[in-house]
Amino acid sequence: MSVPTxxxxxxxxxxxxxxxxxxxxxxxLIVVLMSIELMLNAAxxxxxxxxxxxxxxxLLDGAGxxxxxxxxxxxxxxxxxxxxxxxxxxxxxxYRRKQTVSLESVSELRD
Amino acid sequence: xxxxxxxxxxxxTYSPQTWAGLAPLLTLAGGILLxxxxxLFERLHPLRAPLFLASLIGTFLAHxxxxxxxxxxxxxxxxxxxxxxxxxxxxxxxxxxWFFARQYYRTSLAFLGEHDILLLTAPxxxxxxxxxxxxxxxxxxxxxxxxxxxxxxAFRRRRNDSVEAGLKYFILGAFGVxxxxxxxxxxxxxxxxxxxxxxAAGLEGPGRPxxxxxxxxxxxxxxxxxxxxxxxxxxxxxxxxxxxxITVLMATGTKAAALAxxxxxxxxLPGSSANLIALLAVLTMAAGNLGALVQKDLKRMLAYSGxxxxxxxxxxxxxxxxxxxxxxxxxxxxxxYMAAYIFTAGGAFGILAWLEADGDLFTRIDSLRGLARRxxxxxxxxxxxxxxxxxxxxxxxFLGKWLVFSVSTRADLITMTILGVLLSVVALGYYLRVxxxxxxxxxxxxxxxxxxxxAWATFGTSLCAWMVLILGVLPGWFLGRVx
Amino acid sequence: xxxxxxxxxxxLATVCAIGVVVARSPVVSVVSLLGSFASLAIIYLLAGYQxxxxxxxxxxxxxxxxxxxxxxxxxxxGDPAVIHGESEPLFHHSxxxxxxxxxxxxxxxxxxxxxxxxxxxxxxQPAELPEGGLDxxxxxxxxxxxxxxxxxxxxxxLLLATxxxxxxxxxxxxxxxxxxxxxxxxxxxxxxxxxxxxxxAGAQGQEVAEEGVLS
Numbered sequence: 001m002s003v004p005t006x007x008x009x010x011x012x013x014x015x016x017x018x019x020x021x022x023x024x025x026x027x028x029l030i031v032v033l034m035s036i037e038l039m040l041n042a043a044x045x046x047x048x049x050x051x052x053x054x055x056x057x058x059l060l061d062g063a064g065x066x067x068x069x070x071x072x073x074x075x076x077x078x079x080x081x082x083x084x085x086x087x088x089x090x091x092x093x094x095y096r097r098k099q100t101v102s103l104e105s106v107s108e109l110r111d
Numbered sequence: 112x113x114x115x116x117x118x119x120x121x122x123x124t125y126s127p128q129t130w131a132g133l134a135p136l137l138t139l140a141g142g143i144l145l146x147x148x149x150x151l152f153e154r155l156h157p158l159r160a161p162l163f164l165a166s167l168i169g170t171f172l173a174h175x176x177x178x179x180x181x182x183x184x185x186x187x188x189x190x191x192x193x194x195x196x197x198x199x200x201x202x203x204x205x206x207x208x209w210f211f212a213r214q215y216y217r218t219s220l221a222f223l224g225e226h227d228i229l230l231l232t233a234p235x236x237x238x239x240x241x242x243x244x245x246x247x248x249x250x251x252x253x254x255x256x257x258x259x260x261x262x263x264x265a266f267r268r269r270r271n272d273s274v275e276a277g278l279k280y281f282i283l284g285a286f287g288v289x290x291x292x293x294x295x296x297x298x299x300x301x302x303x304x305x306x307x308x309x310x311a312a313g314l315e316g317p318g319r320p321x322x323x324x325x326x327x328x329x330x331x332x333x334x335x336x337x338x339x340x341x342x343x344x345x346x347x348x349x350x351x352x353x354x355x356x357i358t359v360l361m362a363t364g365t366k367a368a369a370l371a372x373x374x375x376x377x378x379x380l381p382g383s384s385a386n387l388i389a390l391l392a393v394l395t396m397a398a399g400n401l402g403a404l405v406q407k408d409l410k411r412m413l414a415y416s417g418x419x420x421x422x423x424x425x426x427x428x429x430x431x432x433x434x435x436x437x438x439x440x441x442x443x444x445x446x447x448y449m450a451a452y453i454f455t456a457g458g459a460f461g462i463l464a465w466l467e468a469d470g471d472l473f474t475r476i477d478s479l480r481g482l483a484r485r486x487x488x489x490x491x492x493x494x495x496x497x498x499x500x501x502x503x504x505x506x507x508x509f510l511g512k513w514l515v516f517s518v519s520t521r522a523d524l525i526t527m528t529i530l531g532v533l534l535s536v537v538a539l540g541y542y543l544r545v546x547x548x549x550x551x552x553x554x555x556x557x558x559x560x561x562x563x564x565x566a567w568a569t570f571g572t573s574l575c576a577w578m579v580l581i582l583g584v585l586p587g588w589f590l591g592r593v594x
Numbered sequence: 595x596x597x598x599x600x601x602x603x604x605x606l607a608t609v610c611a612i613g614v615v616v617a618r619s620p621v622v623s624v625v626s627l628l629g630s631f632a633s634l635a636i637i638y639l640l641a642g643y644q645x646x647x648x649x650x651x652x653x654x655x656x657x658x659x660x661x662x663x664x665x666x667x668x669x670x671x672g673d674p675a676v677i678h679g680e681s682e683p684l685f686h687h688s689x690x691x692x693x694x695x696x697x698x699x700x701x702x703x704x705x706x707x708x709x710x711x712x713x714x715x716x717x718x719q720p721a722e723l724p725e726g727g728l729d730x731x732x733x734x735x736x737x738x739x740x741x742x743x744x745x746x747x748x749x750x751x752l753l754l755a756t757x758x759x760x761x762x763x764x765x766x767x768x769x770x771x772x773x774x775x776x777x778x779x780x781x782x783x784x785x786x787x788x789x790x791x792x793x794x795a796g797a798q799g800q801e802v803a804e805e806g807v808l809s
Contacts, residue, residue: 001596001640008641009300010706011604015611015630016293017702022615023286024694030620034627035154037658038611040291041634044650046296048533051682052641054303055728061724069296070646074734076292076754077653078749079254082756083285084658086261088665089763090278096670099293106275106282109261114731126739133744147758185741225762232755239748251745255752262759277763324704358686380670 008049016042029094029101040080047073085090124184127438132183132190133197135173139235139437143228147188150224155218163209163227167202170234174198176436182244186306189244189375193442197241197371200450201234204364206458210571211464212356226266229259230360237364241371245306246295246329249372253291253336256368257284257554260361266437276352277378283345287335294328311379326380336369339425340394347402350414358410362417362460363453370424370449374442377432385433389519389527396534403541410463410474412541416500416572417456419538426531427515430522437522443590444514450564450589451499451507451582458575459496462489465568477544481554490549499579501542502535506538509583600640607633618672633654642728700735 015038022035030058051069058066091101130137145159145162151157174195182189201333209230216223236255243249261284265277299305301322304311314322350358366520380388399419406412424445431441483490499506512535520526582589605627613626631654638647665671738746 001600003597003600003640005300007604011140011607013702013705014298014608016705017698018608018615019289019507020612020701021680021695021698024697025691026615028620028671029278029282029640030662030671031614031617031623033285034290034614034623034662036282036285037627038614038630038653038723040292041631041654043289043296043636044646045291045634046293046300048638048641048643048646050296050300050303051643052728053300055603055642057303059724063731065724065730066749067729068247068301069299070643070729070734071737071742072129072250072292072295072299072305074649074738075247075251075642075745075749077649079251079288079752081653081657081661082254082258082752083288083366084661085756085760086763087281087285088661089760090261090265090281091665092669093265093274093763094278097268097274101669101671103282106278111223112736118738120736120740124743136744140747143751143754147754184744187741188744223760225758228758229755229762232751235751236748239744247742248745248748251748251752255748255755258752259755259759262762265763268763 005053007051008052009046012042012045012049015039015045027103029091029103029106032103033084034089035089037080037084040076041065044073044076047076119339120524126179127184131177132180132188134177135170136235136238138170138173139166139231139238140168141233143231146224146228146231150228154356156224159224159227160213164206165232166231167206169210171199171202176201186244186308187248188239188242190242192478193371193374193446194238194242196446197367198234198238200446200453201237201241201364201368202275203450204280204457205234205361205451206577207453207461207571208356208360210567210574211359211461212354213567214463214565215354215356215467215568222266226263228384229263230252232259233263233360233364237368237371238366243372243375244308245299247305248296250288250291252368257288260357260365263357264349264361266357268352272352273354276349279345280349280353283335284409287332287342290335291329291332292512294325294332297328299325301325307375307379307547312463313382314379330373332390333369333373337366337373337421337425338395338418339421340391340398341511343395343398343421346418347411347414350417351408351410355460355467357462358414359457359460362414363449363457366417366421367449367453370428370445374431374445377428377441378435379436381431382433382435385429385522385524385529388432389426389429389524392422392425393527393534395419395425395440396531398422400534400538400541403538407477407543408475409479409545410460411543412476413456413459413463413500416538416541419534420452420456423512423531423535424452426519426524426527429524429527430515430518431455433522433524437518440514441518444511444518445509446491447582447586447590448511448515451511451579454575454578454582455496455499455506455508457502458572458579459493461568461572461575462493465489465565465572476548478555479545480548480552482549484554492572494546494549495576495579497542497545499583501539503539504585505580507579507586510583510586603633603636603640606630607637620666621663624659624666627662628655628659631659639800644727645729645731645734686711724781 004021015057019039019042022038023032026032026035047069051066054069055065058064095101142162142165145166146159149158149162179192179195180190209227212226212230213570219465233256235258235361236252236259239252239255240249261277261281264280265274267273295305298310301318301320302310302316303318304446306312338346350362353361396419399415399417399422403412403415403419406415427441427444427448431438463474495506502509502512516528518534519531535550610626610629610633614630615625617623631650635647635650638650659795
C-alpha cells in the first residue's frame, strides 16, 4: 500500500474526534466506554502510521524496522482490554445500586 | 535471530546492576503474589497484616541498599536518586493508607484481603512511573497505579457515593489515558522516539509541530492526574465519595507519582512553555483556595486544599522548565514539598477517616466545634496538620513552600511567585476557621462524641505528626538522606 | 489495489465509528465498534503490521466485544426503552452536546492542521514492504523481553490486579451474613442542619441489600 502517512494520520484524527464527540455527548455509560475504545484505536492507528514512516527511513539506511510504535500499540491493546473489564464491572456495580447506566446518575455535582 | 544472538542480548540486558535496580519492584510484586496465595486458605488469613508490612519494609530496604544504579533495561527505567526517594515516599503513603484502613470498613468485609492486594499494587505502579525513561513504561505504570485505585474508590460498593466516585474517577481517568496515548502517538510521529532522551533530540526535526501537539496532550493528561486548573473539577466528588483511606492514597501518592514523572518530562518541554505552566499553577491555586473557602465539609475542604497545593508545587515545575540549570534544586524542592504534603495531608485525612467511623456527619466543620474539649490530642494533632498545610513556620509545609517559591523566584517567574505567596496567605483563612471551630466554639449539645479507639490509626496519625515536626525543624535530616 | 482497499476500509471505519456514537441501541453500537475495529485491523495489515492486526482481531474482536455484549445482555440493556424510556433523549441536553461537538471538531481540526503542516515539509513516503512485514515477531519478542521487559512484567501484574479488582466490584457477596455490621444503619445526630441536606446521609440511607438484583 502506498497511501501517504498523512492520510493515515488524518483518519486517526477523525476517529479520535468522533470518539471525543461520543464521550462528551452520549448519556449511556456503555457507549461512553466504547467511545474511549475508539479514541485508543485512533492512537494505535497513529502509532502504526508513525512506525511505518520511521521504518521506511531506517530500512533505506539498512537497519531493521522501528519497533517502538508497534510495542506501544500492543500494550495499548492489552490495557484497553483491562479498562473495558474494569469499566464494565463498575457499570455493573452502579446498575445494582441504581438500576441505570446513565451518565447523569454519576455526574451530578453535590455542591 | 539466532539462539546465540538472543542469549547474548539477554546476558547484556540482565546484568547484576539491572537486578539491583529492579529489586524494590520485585519485592513488591513478590509481596502481592504472597498475599494472593494467603487469600486461598482461611487459616493463613492472620498472616495478611504481617505480610503486608513485611512487603513494604522489604521494599524500603531494597530501595535503600540497592540504591541508585542509573539507567537500566536500555534506558527504559532510570534508577537515580530521585526514583529511590520517590519510591520510599510512595511506600510511606501506602503505609499510611493501610494504617487508616484498619477497622475502617464496616461493609464489604469479605473483600478485605483483596483490598490489601490492590493497595499494594498502587505503589508498584507509582514507582514504575517515577523511574520511567520512556512513554511505554510510563503508560503501563500509570495504568498499574490507576486501575487498582478505580476499584478501591468503589470499594464500599453498597454505597451509592462510593460506586459513583469510582465510576467518575474511572471515566475521567480513561479519558485522560486516551489523551495521553494520542499525545504519545503524535510525539512519536513527530520525533520518531518514545524515550524521553530521543524525544528531546527529535524535537529539532521537521516533525516539530506534531511533536508539540503531542507533548501538550501528554502534559494535559499529567495535569489531570495532578488536578491542575482546567482539569480539577473531578477532585472534590471523587475524594468525598471514596473511602477515606483510599483518599489518602489518591491525594498524596497519586499526585506524587504524577509529579515524579512530570519532573522528568519537564526536561523535554520547551522553555517557552514555562510562563503558561506558571499561569496554570497560579490559576490552580486560586481555584483550590476559593473553592475551599466556601466548603462546609472538612473532607471536601481538604480536597480543594489539595488542588491548591498541586498548584503551588507546579510552580517549581515551571521553574525547572524556565531554567533547566535549576533542575537539581527543583527536584529537591518538589521532593521535600511532597514529603511534607504526604505526611500532612495523609495525617489530616487519616483523622477524618477516624472521625468518620463514628458517622459521616462528623466530618462537617460544624460538628467539629468544641472538639478540643472532647478529644484534646485529636484536636491538637489536626491543628498541627492544618497549620502545616497553611505553611506556618516550624512545620514541614512552611519549608516546602519556601523551597518551591525560591526555585520559581530564581527562575525569574517573579509575578507568578508573588501571586502564589498571596494566595497561600488567603489559604490560611479557611484552615484557621477549622481551628477556631475546634477550640473556641461551644460544643453542640446533641452531638454524641466520637469515642472509637483504633490503635493502627492512632499510630499512623502520630507518625504523621512527628514527621511534620521533624521535617519542619530538621529539614537537613531529610534532604541529607535523599541526596 | 491495496490503496483502493485502504480507502474502502477508511470509509468503513469512519462510518462505523459514527454509528457507535449515534446508534440508539447499545447492541448496534457494539456491532458498529466491531466493524470499526475490523477495518482498522485490515488497515494495519495493509501497512505491514501483521502481528498487530492479528492481536487487534483477537483481543478487540474476541475479548473486548464479548465483554461488552455480555454486559449489555446481563443488564438487559439491548432495548433502549428499558434504560431511558422511549422519550428520553440519547444525548445530554443540547448545550452540552453542542459543546462536545465543538470540542471534538476543534481537536480533529487541530490534529489535521498540524498533520498537514508537517506533511508539507518532507515526510518520508513509504517504500516497498520487506518480506515478513514491518513487525517481525522475533525482533518484537526480543525487544519486549529485553528493553521493554519492565513494562511487560508490569502489564502482567496489571492483569492480575484487574482480575482481583473486577472480582471485588462485580462479585455478589461471598458471605452475605458477615457483611452487615449492626451499626450500619445508625444515623448520627446532626448538630445544625436537617439530615436531608447532607449528601452522605442520603447515600447511607440507601444501603439496601444488593441481593435480588441480578441474582
